[in-house]
Amino acid sequence: MNKRLVSKILLVSSIAGGSYLLGTRIERQRLQQNFDKATATDPYLFCNKDSLWKDIQSKPGLPVFATVSAAVPVPATETKNLTATPSRVSQIMKYGFPGLDHVRSYSDYVLSYDRRNRVAHWVFEHLTKESIQPNDAVDRSKCDFRPDESIHPFFRSQNTDYRKSGFDRGHLAAAGNHRLHQKHCDDTFYLTNMAPQVGQGFNRDSWNRLESYVRKLTKEYPNVYVCTGPLYLPHREDDGKMYVKYQVIGTNNVAVPTHFYKVIVGETADNHLEMEAYVMPNKEINNETPLQVFQVPPETIERAAGLLFFDTINRKQLSKINGKKV
Numbered sequence: 635m636n637k638r639l640v641s642k643i644l645l646v647s648s649i650a651g652g653s654y655l656l657g658t659r660i661e662r663q664r665l666q667q668n669f670d671k672a673t674a675t676d677p678y679l680f681c682n683k684d685s686l687w688k689d690i691q692s693k694p695g696l697p698v699f700a701t702v703s704a705a706v707p708v709p710a711t712e713t714k715n716l717t718a719t720p721s722r723v724s725q726i727m728k729y730g731f732p733g734l735d736h737v738r739s740y741s742d743y744v745l746s747y748d749r750r751n752r753v754a755h756w757v758f759e760h761l762t763k764e765s766i767q768p769n770d771a772v773d774r775s776k777c778d779f780r781p782d783e784s785i786h787p788f789f790r791s792q793n794t795d796y797r798k799s800g801f802d803r804g805h806l807a808a809a810g811n812h813r814l815h816q817k818h819c820d821d822t823f824y825l826t827n828m829a830p831q832v833g834q835g836f837n838r839d840s841w842n843r844l845e846s847y848v849r850k851l852t853k854e855y856p857n858v859y860v861c862t863g864p865l866y867l868p869h870r871e872d873d874g875k876m877y878v879k880y881q882v883i884g885t886n887n888v889a890v891p892t893h894f895y896k897v898i899v900g901e902t903a904d905n906h907l908e909m910e911a912y913v914m915p916n917k918e919i920n921n922e923t924p925l926q927v928f929q930v931p932p933e934t935i936e937r938a939a940g941l942l943f944f945d946t947i948n949r950k951q952l953s954k955i956n957g958k959k960v
Contacts, residue, residue, distance in 0.1 A: 726760040729899065732861060732941035738784065738826060742818040743807040745826060749789035751889035753829045756863040756941060757806040763852040765814050772813050779803055782826040791825045795884020802838070804831030804894075806862045808845040829864050830883055830890040835918030841894065844912060847925055848898060855900035855908075864891030865913065865938050891916050895935045897943045907947060908954040911935055929956045 723739050731737065733755055736747040742765075746755040781790050796803050806827050812818035821827075831837040851858045866889070868876040881890040898910045911932040912925065932955065936942055952960050 726758055726859075728760070729859060729944040730942070730946040732756045732758075732939075732943050732945070738782070740821040740824070740827075741815075742812050742821065743827075745806070747785065747789075747826050748889075749785070751864075751866075752789060752791040752795075752886055753864050753889055753891065754806055754826060755939070756861050757827060759807050759811055759860050759862075761811055761849065761852050761858040761860065762856065766811055766849050766852055768813050769815070772816050772819050774809055774819060776816065777809065777820050777823045779823050779825060779828070782824045785826060791828070791886055791888045792884065793825070795886050795888045796828075796830065797884075799830065799883040801830035801883060801890060802833040803828040804837045804841065805845075808848075810845060811849060829894070830881075830888060830916075831894070832917055835921070836914070836916060839921050840919040840923065841914060843921070844896060844914065844925055844928075848896065851898065851900055856903055857901040859899045859901070859944070861897045861943055863895055863939060863941075864889070865893040865895055865935070867892050867938060895939065897932055897935060899944055899947070906953045907951055909944070909952050910956055926957075931955070 722742070723744060726742075726744050731746075733746050735755060736749060738745050738747055743757060743759045745757040748755045779793055781792050783790075793803075803825070805822055806829060807822050809819055809822045812822050831841065848858065848860055866878055866880050868878045869892075870876050880892055882888060883890060893913050893915050895914075896910075896912045898912075900908045900910075902908070909932060911930055911934075912928045913930050913935060914928050932943060949955075950960065954960060
């Protein structure tokens, strides 16, 4: 083999090797960029960012992140404070995630979606006196109930499921809690944030009173954290046995919860924590019934829902539960 041929082989080899290294570097940068985007919008990934990235680096050939477990991203034309930034997600979820099943982050609240029942497991909000102030530029009438296209079509609820069902599309994160920006209010109208609720006597009355009460708590506490969700509770039938039985509506079999809960933590100015917990049956309720009638020990909701609320708080740290000193 003559020297000229050897030099050509070496040149081709060096070019090929350099191209491979350059391509690897570019692909690694793309992977890092896509990973950063994914972790910025998904609270679970964000919380486990370092360990996940180490795991990805140790496994060559993995595809880049093409999708993330988050709602439809906010258009670039919107202002930055309308996106679900990691800092906002961590602020909302300051005291822990009740569970990590299909977590979705929106512009001003976070939820975990139950793909089997087509209703959220839980919805988490962080409220302040400033955040709930009405903004004249926010118009609820401009908001449309719409399916969340980040959910696989197999597990997505539709407006047609609620039509002529006899149930309201009941908010879990109340639209009235998110009036600072139009985007915040719009996001509460995703069907992932809805559950079938009895209208007259419940959604439009007693449940609405509970939502209004939560907003009033912001006058007493600088920070209010509220977790809302459905329950499917057992009841005893004529044969003496206990059954879990609930209706489903629409072609997508959207579950109708038997009850709904709210677990609330108020953070005082001197960093004391007070908790309240409520369970309401999904039926017509006399509007004269005091809200205190629906207060329950928070652990009863945890057992029924299979969730742990505010699990980073030791219950001994709470100064009050349902208005009573601990």
